[in-house]
Amino acid sequence: MTSTTAPAGDQRGAYFEQLYQQDADPWRVRERWYEERKRALLLACLPQRRYRNAYEPGCGNGELTLELARRCERLLAADFSAEALLLAQQRLADAGQAGNVAFERHKLPQDWPRTTKGAEKFDLIVVSEIAYYLSADELALLVEHSVASLAPGGSIALCHWRAPFAQRILSTVRVHDAFQHAPGLHCLLRHEETDFLLGVWSNDERSVAQKEGFA
Template sequence: MSARQDYFEQLYQDRADPWQVRSSWYEQRKRAVLLAALRQESYRSAFEPGCGTGELTAALAPRCASVLACDIAPRAVALASARTAAWPHVQVQALSLPAQWPASTRDAYDLIVVSELAYYLEAADLARFVRLCVASLAPAGELVVCHWRHDFHDRLHSTDTIHAAYDGQPTLARLGRHEDPDFLLQAWRRGPACPAKEAA
């Protein structure tokens, strides 16, 4: 295991739900806001990197014809697989992103959801991760990104820095933004390059 994989694997070995994703009101409220931000009733295909225990994956499953979810920690993958076992169109894989990005995914996904993940990536990996998210979106596909705003010991980037990296992508047009003291959620659609961004 890499040091990062070993770190997250140990968290899940110590506690089955280390961030209380199923039970905490913060997580429940954030998940409800995120689901409400999705503009389509249903999607052909969705990708959820950093799925953790699969609570959000389970909420996405009824609205998507296919879902690929992944996590770096094998224990999290096992938990998410069990959580989503009722939906045969959901796949959960152990992947270390961005290095192990799913193969043949250019233009593949109508929806990509990145929640509470990107601040753990080193700077070069974050830049690559953002580019791969955009490249993997189908034309007019939606990208939803949501992150905790408060500081914590293993954060490598601020939430504002992460979201600015997505805002800087010339083929993403912002659809919406929800900001409160605890989290920032933004949504974009992939389309032609925006003239204002091209000129910047």
């Protein structure tokens, strides 16, 4: 994590824009074994092999986006930073995996995609390394939007760094607890390490084995 203090409120967008303009991979997500391993764990914890319609807010430079795109028919990848979105688009284009991915600039929670009546909801939502930048009120809206836009049987995956750093507003425990106590969600998995927390919730409490009919 960078030690530079992030401005609060609406200035967060400018902070992330400058961050990605200065460095295309500010957290070394493509280089560090820690990041590669964390992605592999998150992907292994997803309870379905394939997803129809997924949403990844805070996609950054697209490293996790690339792996999610390989398991989704459609993926909406969004970020606060226009520069990050350009990097993510290039990453997927270089890998030949851009055809099923749409990119949009979203400020959370205000720009959360509206799944109005008749619109298809998301059967996978991945919130990774972004929710601790939100205020308590913004987190509450994030949880509300996530639950409301989750398709029946869908999953919400969260993964967040645990250690203190200058830009953090909320603790990782508080972020994950907000989803743990959300009405209508059931915790399918909690993975805890010194460095990060990983959790998966669903509006269907059945396990993978139960869904496949042998438990």
